[in-house]
Amino acid sequence: MTDENKIIALYKEMYYAMINKNEAVLERIHDDNFILIHMTGMRQSKKIYISSIMDGTLNYYSSQHENIQVKITGDSARLIGQSCVNASVFGGNCHTWRLQLAFQLVKKIMTGILQWQSLQLTDLKILK
Secondary structure, three states, X not given: OOHHHHHHHHHHHHHHHHHOOOHHHHHHHEEEEEEEEOOOOOEEEHHHHHHHHHOOOEEEEEEEEEXXXXXXXXXXXXXXXXXXXXXXXXXXXXXXXXXXXXXXXXXXXXXOEEEEEEEEEEEEEEOO
16 A cells, blocks of 8 residues: 555545544554644644544544545655535534545654554635
C-alpha cells in the first residue's frame, strides 16, 4: 500500500472511529499534541476532542467521502478531505453538512512500525 493510500485509509478510519465512538482508534490516529481547530476558531486538544466524542458533545452518525487529496513531502503530509457528515454537535439537532477539512500528518515510528499520525485538523468549513 502506498503512503497516499495509507493516509486516505487513516482519514476514513478516523471518521469510522468518530461514528463508533472508538476511543482506542482515535488515540492511535492522533498525535499527543493534536489540535482540532473548529470552523468557529475554537481549539480543542486531543484529550478534549476525544472526550467530547465519547461523552456525546460531538455525535457523528455517518460520513460519505466525496473528494480526498493528499500531498506528501518527505515525512509530512497534508490531506484535504471533503465529506458529507451527518452529526449533532454541541447540543444541536442532527444535520448533514458537506465539510472540508485540512489534515496535517507526520510519519512516525510507533510500536516499531512506521505509521502516519495526525497533528492537526484545520480549515474546517461548510461547503455549498
